[in-house]
Amino acid sequence: MSPSPTRRTVLTATAAGGMALGAPTAAEAAPPGHRPPATAQPPTRELRALLREIDPARIEATVRKLVSFGTRHTLSVQDDPARGIGAARDWLLSELRSYAAVSGGRMTAELQSYVQEPAPRVPTATRITNVLATLRGSLTPERVYVVSGHYDSRVTDVMDATSDSPGADDDASGVAVVLELARVMAGRRPASTIVFAAVAGEEQGLYGSAYMAQQLKAAGADVQGMFTNDIVGSAKADDGTLDPYTIRLFAEGVPSSETPDQAAIRRSVGGENDSATRQLARFVRDVADNDATRMRVRVIYRRDRYRRGGDHIPFLERGYPAARFTEPAEDFAHQHQDVRVDETGKQYGDLPEFCDFGFIARVARVNAATLWTLAQAPGTPRGAKIVTSTLTNSTRLVWTRGTEPDLSGYEIVRRETTAPEWTQVIDAGDVTTYEVDLSKDNVFFGVRAVNRAGLRSPVAFPDPQA
Structure with a gap:
């Protein structure tokens, strides 16, 4: 008869999404x-x-x-x-x-x-x-x-x-x-x-x-x-x-x-x-x-x-x-x-x-x-903001372009407010503003930088910009 699992075994296996110990x-x-x-x-x-x-x-x-x-x-x-x-x-x-x-x-x-x-x-x-x-x-x-x-x-x-x-x-x-x-x-x-x-x-x-x-x-x-x-x-x-x-x-x-x-x-x-x-x-x-x-x-x-x-x-x-x-x-x-x-x-x-x-x-x-x-990779983007000067059902993000010589562009990431990790990625290009046809009230957005080698920075979470 195999031994009963300990509480730690159960909790660890659960946290690992079913990963067996050993x-x-x-x-x-x-x-x-x-x-x-x-x-x-x-x-x-x-x-x-x-x-x-x-x-x-x-x-x-x-x-x-x-x-x-x-x-x-x-x-x-x-x-x-x-x-x-x-x-x-x-x-x-x-x-x-x-x-x-x-x-x-x-x-x-x-x-x-x-x-x-x-x-x-x-x-x-x-x-x-x-x-x-x-x-x-x-x-x-x-x-x-x-x-x-x-x-x-x-x-x-x-x-x-x-x-x-x-x-x-x-x-x-x-x-x-x-x-x-x-x-x-x-x-x-x-x-x-x-x-x-x-x-x-x-x-x-x-x-x-x-x-x-x-x-x-x-x-x-x-x-x-x-x-x-x-x-x-x-x-x-x-x-x-x-x-x-x-x-x-x-x-x-x-x-x-x-x-x-x-x-x-x-x-x-x-x-x-x-x-x-x-x-x-x-x-x-x-x-x-x-x-x-x-x-x-x-x-x-x-x-x-x-x-x-x-x-x-x-x-x-x-x-x-x-x-x-x-x-x-x-x-x-x-x-x-x-x-x-x-x-x-x-x-x-x-x-x-x-x-x-x-x-x-x-x-x-x-x-x-x-x-x-x-x-x-590039540094985390600076100056990331969500524009809130007018009430709309779309979302406009702005940020400051980085100074890295190999910088090639930016990506917009988003997720549901209840999600722990980013679930969607949008290629924004080499720009410093981007508009998404989704309400800023319903999801979270972020911005990350990309270099010519394809490496991405950590995400910058935007503050509201009035």
């Missing part, structure tokens, strides 16, 4: 009834070649190397060459510099440091250091995309800076994704700039990410998308069920940075599901939920999990579109735990033996497909 073959990557969105973009030959270079063995080596530093707690020792967060910091910089060395000068690697004065979970002034690699764009370098993981770790007591804190899943797995992306992209020429970031201070309060986001904001950086990879190391839940071909993407609706005037507009048009971050999440589904990544992207319509937070939040708070990748179901015995074996023989602790390095490699492919397509 290890499906490549032919099962698109299960029955799973149709790509109308806005989906098939992977290019260039992208498929890039994805093939992502190496699970290198990812495993990165995770194990980070674990070897004993603890990477933000408050741990910074001047020991073998143990503590300082040793991890120096190794990360060395790795990123080795990738930059083959980039022909396009990639630079650096430390981004500041002294955090006493604050919650930081009892004394502490230097917090992010390790960054920047791959400068060749065509539109002013447009920036950021991908991050946090290299600090913790155990049960968030203030314990001396006990072994392996942090394999949380979050050496995310840092391994970032390093592997930097490695495979270093020798390539993205049109726009990509920043690869290993940040510190996450477990103490998102300090490193907040500093990076603030520095970008102060510099006036045009960050059009940010992704954090946090706890992406395993597809096994705490009850043993497996979902190895799904990754969650948390994407907020109502923007964290929304002003009262922006809130009034959102309420008037019903735009709760159409923030820039939700459009970014739809873009991820368009370009990374396919046979090339062998992954299903399960978009979750909230900023993060209950009682949790991540390094995308400081970016959201500063008005940047940002989202979080996290494994499909967490095992809480293997995160934020002292390394120990209890009286029943159960092993606790965030150890590398509980990571699935093939799964992390597939998560890296989802990130790579997203970032590379974003960097090669």
Whole structure:
């Protein structure tokens, strides 16, 4: 007699549209009834070649190397060459510099440091250091995309800076994704700039990410998308069920940075599901939920999990579109735990033996497909508006033409107000205004840009223009 399904099994299978748990073959990557969105973009030959270079063995080596530093707690020792967060910091910089060395000068690697004065979970002034690699764009370098993981770790007591804190899943797995992306992209020429970031201070309060986001904001950086990879190391839940071909993407609706005037507009048009971050999440589904990544992207319509937070939040708070990748179901015995074996023989602790390095490699492919397509495609259209100066049963959209030299035109997308994804696409041509013979009161519209290579931008959701 087969065992009864657990509640998680039922819920996961339902969310996946009937996808069976276990290890499906490549032919099962698109299960029955799973149709790509109308806005989906098939992977290019260039992208498929890039994805093939992502190496699970290198990812495993990165995770194990980070674990070897004993603890990477933000408050741990910074001047020991073998143990503590300082040793991890120096190794990360060395790795990123080795990738930059083959980039022909396009990639630079650096430390981004500041002294955090006493604050919650930081009892004394502490230097917090992010390790960054920047791959400068060749065509539109002013447009920036950021991908991050946090290299600090913790155990049960968030203030314990001396006990072994392996942090394999949380979050050496995310840092391994970032390093592997930097490695495979270093020798390539993205049109726009990509920043690869290993940040510190996450477990103490998102300090490193907040500093990076603030520095970008102060510099006036045009960050059009940010992704954090946090706890992406395993597809096994705490009850043993497996979902190895799904990754969650948390994407907020109502923007964290929304002003009262922006809130009034959102309420008037019903735009709760159409923030820039939700459009970014739809873009991820368009370009990374396919046979090339062998992954299903399960978009979750909230900023993060209950009682949790991540390094995308400081970016959201500063008005940047940002989202979080996290494994499909967490095992809480293997995160934020002292390394120990209890009286029943159960092993606790965030150890590398509980990571699935093939799964992390597939998560890296989802990130790579997203970032590379974003960097090669046009930027999100600016100035998108729906003209509301007169009451009519048609819809006229206007927008500002982009400055990309390879821009070829625009598309209008639409969907029913109750639909989660765009369902219709109209070729508008190389214009900055377009009229559709449908009422703006009954459907949602958006605008996206197209370049000569056929790559599409994320969708811009229009505000009303009186």
